[in-house]
Amino acid sequence: MDDHFAFSIQTGSAAPIYRQLVEHVRRRVASGQIKAGDEIPSVRELALQLAVHPMTISKAYSLLEAEGLLERRRGLAMRVAPQHQRAQPAASRLELLRPALVRAAAEARQLQLPKPTVMKLFSDILDEDESR
Amino acid sequence: MNPHLLATTSPTAELADVTLAYTGGAAVLQGLDWQLLPGQVVGLLGRNGAGKTTLLETLLGLREPQAGSVQIFGQPAARPDDAVRARIGYVPQQSDLFDSFTATQLLAYFRSFYPRWNETKAQGLLSRWDINPHQRIAKLSGGQQQRLSIIRALAHEPDLLVLDEPVASLDPAGRRDFLGELVSQVLERGTTVVFSTHILSDLERVAFHMAFMSGGRIALQAPLDELLEEVRQFSGSAAEVQALLQRLGAHSLKRTSLPAGRERVLARLPPGTRLPPGTPAEVVTLEDLFMELT
Numbered sequence: 001m002d003d004h005f006a007f008s009i010q011t012g013s014a015a016p017i018y019r020q021l022v023e024h025v026r027r028r029v030a031s032g033q034i035k036a037g038d039e040i041p042s043v044r045e046l047a048l049q050l051a052v053h054p055m056t057i058s059k060a061y062s063l064l065e066a067e068g069l070l071e072r073r074r075g076l077a078m079r080v081a082p083q084h085q086r087a088q089p090a091a092s093r094l095e096l097l098r099p100a101l102v103r104a105a106a107e108a109r110q111l112q113l114p115k116p117t118v119m120k121l122f123s124d125i126l127d128e129d130e131s132r
Numbered sequence: 133m134n135p136h137l138l139a140t141t142s143p144t145a146e147l148a149d150v151t152l153a154y155t156g157g158a159a160v161l162q163g164l165d166w167q168l169l170p171g172q173v174v175g176l177l178g179r180n181g182a183g184k185t186t187l188l189e190t191l192l193g194l195r196e197p198q199a200g201s202v203q204i205f206g207q208p209a210a211r212p213d214d215a216v217r218a219r220i221g222y223v224p225q226q227s228d229l230f231d232s233f234t235a236t237q238l239l240a241y242f243r244s245f246y247p248r249w250n251e252t253k254a255q256g257l258l259s260r261w262d263i264n265p266h267q268r269i270a271k272l273s274g275g276q277q278q279r280l281s282i283i284r285a286l287a288h289e290p291d292l293l294v295l296d297e298p299v300a301s302l303d304p305a306g307r308r309d310f311l312g313e314l315v316s317q318v319l320e321r322g323t324t325v326v327f328s329t330h331i332l333s334d335l336e337r338v339a340f341h342m343a344f345m346s347g348g349r350i351a352l353q354a355p356l357d358e359l360l361e362e363v364r365q366f367s368g369s370a371a372e373v374q375a376l377l378q379r380l381g382a383h384s385l386k387r388t389s390l391p392a393g394r395e396r397v398l399a400r401l402p403p404g405t406r407l408p409p410g411t412p413a414e415v416v417t418l419e420d421l422f423m424e425l426t
Contacts, residue, residue, distance in 0.1 A: 011333035014415035016357040044319055051311035053173055053340045054319055059357070 005040060009050055017052060021060035023096075029069055029080060030096055032087025039077040040070060142206060144168045144292050144324040145191055150200030151348075152190055160186045161197065162348030168292070168324055173314070174353070175339030176328040178426050182345050184328045185225055188296050191326070192222060204292070218246050221290030223298045227281035231270035235263050235280055239287065246288035254287040261309070274301040282310060286317065293317065295327045299334060307331070311338050332418050342418070344425040351425055352385065359421060362403060364413040367396040376412075380405060386424045398424045 007024060009017050028034045043061065047054040061078060064070040071081045087093070108118045147166040153159040160183040168174060178184045189195045190202060193209030202209040205216045212220075229238060235258060243249045258265050261279040269277060278301050285293060293314075299307045311334060317323045318338075327339055335342065336356065343353040363385065366373050370393055377384060382399040389395050398416070407413055416424075 009337075011336045012417055012419060014360060014417050016360045017336065018357055019361075047315050047319060048312055050337070051308055051315055052337045053315065055340050056357070 005034065007041075007046060007050060009052065016056075018056045018060040018063070021057065022063050025060075025064055025069060026067075027096060029084050030088045030093045034080055036080050036082045036085050038080045040079065042077060141170060143203075144170050144172075144205065145209075146201075146203045147191065148201045150190060150197045150202060152186060152195060152197040159348055161190065164200070164349045166191075166343070166350045166353070168326060170291075170324055171318070171322040172341055173318060173325040173327065173339050174341045174343050175335035175356075176326055176343050176345060177332075177335070177422055178328075178345035182426060183348060184345060185296055187345065188294050188326065188328065192220065192294060218248065218288060219291040221285035221288065221293045223278075223281050223285045223293075223295045225296040225300075227277060229269045229277060229281060229284075231268065233269055234266050235269065235272075236265040238269065238280070239284065242284055242287070249288050251287075253289075254283055257283045257286070257313070261306070275303065275306060278302060279306065279310075282313075286313065289321060291321065291323060293323050293325045295325065295329075297329055298327070299329060299331060307334060314338050332422060336418055342421070344421070346426050356418065358403070359400075360416065360418075362401045362405070363398060363416050363421065364401060364407070365396060365398050365416055365420070366413050367394065368412055369393055370395045373397050380407075 005025075005028065007021065009020050011017075013020070015023075025034075025040075034040075040061075041049070043054050043057045046052070046057050050057075061070060065072055065078070068081055069084065070078045072078050104118075104122075145166075145168040147164055150161050150164045150166075151159055152161040164187070166187075176184055176187070186195065190197055191204070191209065193202065193204065193212060196210055204212060205219060207213065207216050230241075233241070239254055239258075243251070257279075261276075261283070263272065263276050263280055263283075269280065272280065278298065282295075282298055285295075299310060302310060314325060314327075315338060318325065325338075327335065329335060340355055340357075341353060342356050342359065344351045364382075366376060366382075367390070368376075370389075373395055376382075377397065377399050380399075380401055382401050382405075384397050384399045386398040387395060388397070398421075401407075
């Protein structure tokens with residue numbers, strides 16, 4: 001299997017693994033890194049690759065199918081649904097980021113950090129990733 | 133999807149109102165009820181000394197409880213017939229392998245007991261897990277002995293696999309490989325697995341259900357996904373927290389009193405609850421659940 005999908009999961013998180021997988025696929029489709037017609041790994045392949053219970057993987061795939069991101073084909077690999085031809089506009093990609101930032105903002109308020117300090121940290125983190 | 137995983141017929145194992153005390157000691161299992169359904173992978177969580185090993189040994193019929201019933205594949209666990217015995221694989225905490233045997237001799241010995249034996253799998257795992265088949269077991273490292281014990285339990289393709297701290301002396305790469313092997317058993321055979329370990333990250337991956345043991349019982353068993361989505365930690369003045377929980381229809385799991393009339397409550401919300409913004413509720417991780425529920 002190629003590394004096209006670059007699935008990875010984080011244990012010890014408050015987000016269930018199936019949810020992490022769903023969000024991963026949403027982001028990669030939104031950014032155009034994977035698009036219409038791309039075949040996704042089978043439940044079996046991904047369960048073995050990540051050493052994760054197969055029901056966790058199929059739960060994620062079923063949700064993605066219900067959202068219209070993936071399509072199931074009898075006897076064939078699931079693939080990204082035809083309407084996802086290209087990257088979504090920046091505005092809707094930004095919306096995908098909102099929940100994470102809302103959480104971060106709530107924590108920043110709990111920590112009583114001033115806004116410029118928080119913004120600087122976020123900006124530094126973005127730069128760090130870019131230089132990798 | 134694997135058809136094995138959907139076939140929920142009669143339970144693989146069922147314990148009802150089981151009580152067990154060691155001579156002169158307090159009860160380790162106290163009116164314990166527990167059910168394992170075919171194809172479930174259940175992580176068994178509990179503090180040291182909570183009785184996990186006793187529970188697993190009782191499940192396997194190796195210990196006879198003073199009260200209650202233990203059924204495995206529909207038969208009394210204390211007197212399983214050969215057919216039932218052949219369907220069980222067990223990796224004990226301390227594997228008691230025969231020191232003077234080589235791995236090859238050991239596997240040949242066990243092979244004679246089982247009607248089904250996957251020699252290709254056994255040989256494949258021996259070479260993949262770096263065990264010299266001709267070396268005496270006494271000369272193998274702790275990790276190698278543990279892996280050999282796992283191979284012994286997998287080779288006869290059990291329908292129920294009971295693992296008591298199977299990975300304690302495996303390094304992260306060895307553990308990952310072992311977890312992959314477990315997933316492959318589940319995919320190929322729909323094996324029911326019970327897995328006790330303190331390495332929570334391993335359980336998070338492979339165990340779909342978590343069973344929390346406390347006070348001699350299974351205090352809670354549920355799919356981890358649901359627990360992470362439905363369990364929240366509330367804190368505030370006792371009266372406020374109570375009113376809030378009641379309004380939300382939440383079921384409280386653990387209540388801790390704090391100074392100044394405050395309390396912290398771990399509670400499970402009805403599925404699909406959306407909390408209004410600003411609700412003083414924190415999300416939890418598996419580690420939080422372990423700390424509060426065991």
